[in-house]
Amino acid sequence: MRQSRIGEFALIRRLRNATRVPHAVRSAVLAGIGDDAAVLKIRPGRVLLATTDLLAERVHFDLACTTYRQLGYKAAMANLSDIAAMGGIPRFVLIALALTPRQTPRDVEALYAGVTAACRPAGAAVVGGDTSASRTGLFLSFAVLGEATPSEVLRRSTARAGDHLYVTGTVGDAQAGLEILLARKAGRRGRGTNARDAAYLSGRHQAPTARLREARQLAERHLASAAIDLSDGLAGDIRHICEESEVGCLIDARQLPLSRPLIAYARAGRRDPIAYALGGGEDYELLFTVRPGNVSRVDGLIRRRVLRATPIGRITPARQGLRIIRADGSVRPLTAKGYEHRLG
């Protein structure tokens, strides 16, 4: 089912150089790219975390809006974020590419360079790859493997009514950034957004940061009772926690952490920034719950700026459903405004 490509050997050699295994991971990689499978060591007592994603051109990315390096960087981050949201440490990355005739070896190298740039600071190494042909668009598939101490694993299914709900960083920025990039592609001028704000917001879309450090802080201290990373948008992803944990939630829209550039951008376009915060995807922030007994410790970390997170509501009994306190103080059902995927 694989396709031999002319020059595959040469490409593998180039990619091996592009993905030299960092020193910290080297002793765990007994065999990397170039065999039927990678041979890897997991530390004793740790469990293995495994996640996979498949990204399609014109569905998940648009080559008119992203460089190959940015694409590799972001795709890797999205997968590292899944490991973070489980309380784990990402270790090994496998990449399969289906290339069209448009992609040059240089493009593939740039893509790998982006992957490596995302993985290296996280201590993860690219250990496997497969390249084949596509008759249609470019497709990327990632598998990321991580490790975790069993007691530190963060699940979606372990939230309980009464838990407090928090989110790291700010939400909605990536969606605004995507709009700015699409407007630029279409040749439209920004709607009164200054260049610095536009750069911040588009950067949040093109080069998100997986919340690995924050997730580890919570996991090590056993402070989070459940967690998920925000890929589809807050309103969509909270649904996964509620569904898996069989609970409801009450989110206070007035508490949602909004960046100053997002507020300025939304105002300039006469849009509600809260709509971005709830519906915008790809922020890769961490949404987590905390048992009432741990709230003061989490709030202490936030006050001391050890953890950048904001309390945004509560977990409720399932029968109360998913609800939101709106800006005017009224309580309404939280609509399933899952991230409507657009090109970026």
Place this chain on the structure above:
Amino acid sequence: MRQSRIGEFALIRRLRNATRVPHAVRSAVLAGIGDDAAVLKIRPGRVLLATTDLLAERVHFDLACTTYRQLGYKAAMANLSDIAAMGGIPRFVLIALALTPRQTPRDVEALYAGVTAACRPAGAAVVGGDTSASRTGLFLSFAVLGEATPSEVLRRSTARAGDHLYVTGTVGDAQAGLEILLARKAGRRGRGTNARDAAYLSGRHQAPTARLREARQLAERHLASAAIDLSDGLAGDIRHICEESEVGCLIDARQLPLSRPLIAYARAGRRDPIAYALGGGEDYELLFTVRPGNVSRVDGLIRRRVLRATPIGRITPARQGLRIIRADGSVRPLTAKGYEHRLG
């Protein structure tokens, strides 16, 4: 970078049922489908094997020639075969699908059923999945994780001059089967091949068998010095061993194991069956090397029918290159007749 789909929850529920983790694997799967990542246990003292593949519609498969169940079965087998070729035991499978509007939930279930049918006898479980949309064709991405005792791992890079070369089963059948399927699709009648032979050959293409048992026999007894699975064809895949081990080879075409149906099929079309054996891909047989001191033990296993394999040549010093003894006894360079990929 993911896409929320209407009904994703319902689909996940259905797939969870379709991929119930077998009892033997259950204690190793702490969390499967439905969280950010699967949580898995690797047995103490084992190393982890990891492989990934990306399959594109109209490049790697043709929905006019395969059912969804067959597609899932074969794609899984191709990945199990990679783990087998490393001497390992496959344990965990993650699947990411990019679906077009043509695929119904029933199609996806059939695909998963095929995957499960391939994995269950091998003791492997589907533990993760991701579904997203494709604007073009159907894409499947697999990541398979296996375990091996470190000393039993079979590499491509460890063959030495003087080693004997073996292959399991018969070679070339899958290519003949593909031709039969394509002819049938085009409405052409078989060229004098009887229905039973045609069924055998097309079955070898549609439902290959990964040589898990054979690979384990060799690995446990430390009888193979290097191994690879035949996905691109013998002439193409031997090149990987030679390149990685920095050796040459001398294959005796007269010894290549050919099935009776392949010989009949090739004769009917006035083709050389050896061309199928060398150039035909997707047999998923195991190509392995044996140190001279172990040859009598391997031959003993073959004689006692414990192992179904055939000696086909020798590993030589690198400077002698890759050569073949032809049917007339002449020695020629082995051309890089890597599998020219065709639709199937």
